[in-house]
Structure formats: C-alpha cells, structure tokens
Amino acid sequence: EDQVTQSPEALRLQEGESSSLNCSYTVSGLRGLFWYRQDPGKGPEFLFTLYSAGEEKEKERLKATLTKKESFLHITAPKPEDSATYLCAVRSSGGSYIPTFGRGTSLIVHP
Amino acid sequence: GAVVSQHPSWVICKSGTSVKIECRSLDFQATTMFWYRQFPKQSLMLMATSNEGSKATYEQGVEKDKFLINHASLTLSTLTVTSAHPEDSSFYICSARDPGENTEAFFGQGTRLTVV
Numbered sequence: 001e002d003q004v005t006q007s008p009e010a011l012r013l014q015e016g017e018s019s020s021l022n023c024s025y026t027v028s029g030l031r032g033l034f035w036y037r038q039d040p041g042k043g044p045e046f047l048f049t050l051y052s053a054g055e056e057k058e059k060e061r062l063k064a065t066l067t068k069k070e071s072f073l074h075i076t077a078p079k080p081e082d083s084a085t086y087l088c089a090v091r092s093s094g095g096s097y098i099p100t101f102g103r104g105t106s107l108i109v110h111p
Numbered sequence: 112g113a114v115v116s117q118h119p120s121w122v123i124c125k126s127g128t129s130v131k132i133e134c135r136s137l138d139f140q141a142t143t144m145f146w147y148r149q150f151p152k153q154s155l156m157l158m159a160t161s162n163e164g165s166k167a168t169y170e171q172g173v174e175k176d177k178f179l180i181n182h183a184s185l186t187l188s189t190l191t192v193t194s195a196h197p198e199d200s201s202f203y204i205c206s207a208r209d210p211g212e213n214t215e216a217f218f219g220q221g222t223r224l225t226v227v
Contacts, residue, residue, distance in 0.1 A: 034215050043117065043204045043218035044155075087154065097143060097208055099216060103154040 006102035021073040029093030036087040078109045117219025134205030140185035141207035161188040195226040
C-alpha cells in the first residue's frame, strides 16, 4: 500500500526566511510524485511532477527535489502570498491512476 | 495546465433535499474523473472514481446510493448528494486527468456544501 507522510504539519516563517517542506513516501514503483498548493476554500493547484530520483523542478520561489525515499519543496525568500497548504501525492506503477495524498503542510509566512 | 471547472462553488440546502455538483474538463477529454471529500484541516479523501460510460467505482465506506455519480460524456461528471443531512456538509472536490498529457491530475475549484 502506498504511503505518503508530510512534515512538518504546520510551519510559520518570517518573510524572507527560506525553509523546506518534506514528503516521505513508500510506493511500489514510483510513477510520479506531485506537489500541489491549496488555498483555503479552493481546490488544489498543480505545481510540479517529479518522476525519478535526482530530478529537480523550479517555479518562482519554489524548488522541488526528489530522492528514492522523499521529496523536498524548498521555498526561497518566501512572501506572505506563499501562505497555503502544500500537498504531496504519489502514483505507483501498479496500474491505477489514483494518487495517494499526504495530509499536507500548512505554511504561514508573516510579513 | 489543463482546466477543470466545478460548479457551484458553494451551496446551502435543506436537510432531505438533493444537491448536484458538476465537474467539467474544459480543454481536454477526461475518461476518468475523481471525486474527493475534504474535512477541515484534513487531506483529500477519495470517494469514487468516475469512468465515462460506465459505473463509478466507490471507495470502501462510501454509500453509492447516497452519492450518485454520472459520467455521461468525456467532459462532464456529476456528483449528486441525495437526501442530504447535516453530516454531509463538507468540501467536495473533483479532479480529472488528461490521458494525452503527463500523469498529473488537475482539480476543480471545489464546492462547499452546507446542509441546514
């Protein structure tokens, strides 16, 4: 059974204070690891897909990295508008297209 | 990225009535759509997988007679909450995957259902 664990559960940062969110996973053959951003009362917004260990992707202040056991979402010099819940999900090579989601990390960036 | 539109964004209904939520893929054809439920400060809970032209596949513990899913076309899936009760109040989100693109799924805006 695929498992995704995100840490920390909640994170408070000062504006400009860089940090990383962690997503640890157990999967029988990784078919894709996904990062989403979710604002309160909204559906998740797709950020990145990573497919293999060593892969990295960037978008503005966000950078996602992947190893065989975990993924990190690095936030460089965050701004208050980066405040949101960040969700990680994995899809295995077992044939199903259904992703397994973690519980998310709630990020608050104070001005 | 692909666009998934969900309607309505919020609805308030009386206990015992039924509510229909629509999920549309706007720029691609989705043979499969997913319906999730999300409780406050919790992650997404998959309710069912909606397959175009066939019956939906429900997750364990989800009442298929209460949460009716119809996927009559490649761009539209509907979730009907029948005989709604206050405990059905929640945030419902749909997602769809474009089979012709990368394997990530795109989500609708979500529907906040309040049953009074």
